[in-house]
Amino acid sequence: MAERPDRWIGVALDRQIKPGSSNPAIVGGNAIAVWRAEKGPANVWEDRCPHRGMRLSFGFVRDGMLRCIYHGWGYELGGHCASIPAHPDLAPPKTICANVYRSEERYGIIWTNLSESPNAPLPDAGPDQGWQSIRSVYVARQVAAVKGGLASFDWGGGRVEEIGEGAALVNAGGLSLLIAIQPVDESKTGLHVVAKGEGAKDAKARLAWASRLERLRGSIEAQS
Amino acid sequence: MAIKLYDYSLSGSCYKVRLLLGFLDLEYERHPIGFYPEREHRTETFRAINPLGQIPVLEDDGIRLRDAQAILCHLANKYDMSGLWLPRAPELYGLVMMWLMFAGGELMAASAARLHDLLGYDLDIETARRNAHAAFRILDDHLTRREIEGGTWIVGDHPTIADVACFPYTALSNDGGIGLEDYPALRNWLRSFMHLPKFDAMSGISEFA
Structure with missing residues (x-):
C-alpha cells in the first residue's frame, strides 16, 4: 500500500526538470508527474489525468498548461482543467481538477509532501544559495540499505550526518554535499545530490563527484 | 537511381533509417514488408534479399545493405555533405x-x-x-x-x-x-x-x- 506520510521528499534536481516538460517519478509507491511550465517553479501532481486516468507525466506543456497526451485536456497551475479540445466552447466545470501535491524548490532540489495535511518543515541545510547540482542516482535497494551504504562509503575523509529522515549532509574537505533521499518503492531509492563550496565550482570537480556517486551506487548494489 | 527502403512502420530499427532520410532531406521509395502478422521478412522471397530475415534493408545505386547502423553510416557517408551526422574527426x-x-x-x-x-x-x-x-x-x-x-x-x-x-x-x-x-x-x-x-x-x- 502506498504511503503518504507528512514529510518532504526530494524527487528531482531543479536543473533537470526543464522548462516546458513533464516528468515521471515514483515516491513511496505513488506515481507523480513533476512538471514545469515554460517558466516558473516545478509542480508535483498525482500522475493521473482525472478524465481517463492516463499518466500526466506522458503529457506535454503548452501555454502554461499541462496537457494530457490522451485527449489533450489542459490543466492550469493549481490543477483545474481549463481546456477540452473536443469541446472548445465549453468552460470545463471546476470539479475537474488534477490532484496537486505541495512542492518546494530549495537547495537546487525539488521537494514534495504528499500528505493531505502537510505541516512538517523542509530539511534544514542552511542558506538556500550557492548549491550546484551534481546528479541524481537511483539505487536498486530499499532506503535502510541505502542509508547504511551512505554511512559506510568512502567520501574521501568526509562524514555523513542525517538531516531528519529524508536527507543527509556530507562534509568533505571544504565541500558540502546535500543528499535528498527518495524512497521509490520496496526495492529502489533515489538520491538527489547537490554540492556547495570551492570544490564544486568547476565542471571537472562536479564530474568527479558524479563518478563517485556511480561508485556509491555500485557499492550499495554489490551488497546482498 | 532511387533509394529503396524495405520498411515496416512499427519497427524501431526501420524508424532509425526513416529519421536520417528525413534529416538529410532524401527522397526514397518505401517498400512495406508485412512483418506482423504475415511474417513476410521470414519468407524465402525476402531471405533472398536479406538472408538474416531482418528489416530494414536499403538499396541504393546497386548496393544492398542490411543492419540499421550500417545503413545510417552509408547514408551519412554518402549524402551528408556537412559531415556533422558522421563526424570524421x-x-x-x-x-x-x-x-x-x-x-x-x-x-x-x-x-x-x-x-x-x-x-x-x-x-x-x-x-x-x-x-x-x-x-x-x-x-x-x-x-x-x-x-x-x-x-x-x-x-x-x-x-x-x-x-x-x-x-x-x-x-x-x-x-x-x-x-x-x-x-x-x-x-x-x-x-x-x-x-x-x-x-x-x-x-x-x-x-x-
Whole structure:
C-alpha cells in the first residue's frame, strides 16, 4: 500500500526538470508527474489525468498548461482543467481538477509532501544559495540499505550526518554535499545530490563527484 | 537511381533509417514488408534479399545493405555533405561508432521487451527488461556527464547518427513496459532530439514534446 506520510521528499534536481516538460517519478509507491511550465517553479501532481486516468507525466506543456497526451485536456497551475479540445466552447466545470501535491524548490532540489495535511518543515541545510547540482542516482535497494551504504562509503575523509529522515549532509574537505533521499518503492531509492563550496565550482570537480556517486551506487548494489 | 527502403512502420530499427532520410532531406521509395502478422521478412522471397530475415534493408545505386547502423553510416557517408551526422574527426569518429554498436547491441534488449508486449513474442520478458534497464543506466550515466560538461548530444556538439540510432528504442521503451523514471538526463536528451528540425514521430512516440 502506498504511503503518504507528512514529510518532504526530494524527487528531482531543479536543473533537470526543464522548462516546458513533464516528468515521471515514483515516491513511496505513488506515481507523480513533476512538471514545469515554460517558466516558473516545478509542480508535483498525482500522475493521473482525472478524465481517463492516463499518466500526466506522458503529457506535454503548452501555454502554461499541462496537457494530457490522451485527449489533450489542459490543466492550469493549481490543477483545474481549463481546456477540452473536443469541446472548445465549453468552460470545463471546476470539479475537474488534477490532484496537486505541495512542492518546494530549495537547495537546487525539488521537494514534495504528499500528505493531505502537510505541516512538517523542509530539511534544514542552511542558506538556500550557492548549491550546484551534481546528479541524481537511483539505487536498486530499499532506503535502510541505502542509508547504511551512505554511512559506510568512502567520501574521501568526509562524514555523513542525517538531516531528519529524508536527507543527509556530507562534509568533505571544504565541500558540502546535500543528499535528498527518495524512497521509490520496496526495492529502489533515489538520491538527489547537490554540492556547495570551492570544490564544486568547476565542471571537472562536479564530474568527479558524479563518478563517485556511480561508485556509491555500485557499492550499495554489490551488497546482498 | 532511387533509394529503396524495405520498411515496416512499427519497427524501431526501420524508424532509425526513416529519421536520417528525413534529416538529410532524401527522397526514397518505401517498400512495406508485412512483418506482423504475415511474417513476410521470414519468407524465402525476402531471405533472398536479406538472408538474416531482418528489416530494414536499403538499396541504393546497386548496393544492398542490411543492419540499421550500417545503413545510417552509408547514408551519412554518402549524402551528408556537412559531415556533422558522421563526424570524421579522430576525437569523435570512434565514439560515434562505439555508441552505434551499443544501439545495435545492448540497447536492443528494449526492442525485445517491446516485441514481447506488443506482438506477443515468446521470450524471457524479465531478462529483457532487466537488460534494457542496464543499458539505459549506461546511456543515462553518459548523458549526465555530457550535461555537466555542457553538452546535449551523445557525441560532440551536433546530433550524430549515434543519437539517431539510440533514439527509437529508448523513446519507445514504454511499449515494452520499461519506465524512464530513473533516467533524467536520458529523458532530457529524448526531448531535445524531438525538438530537432525535421524530426518525425512514429506510432508510439508523441509528436508533442
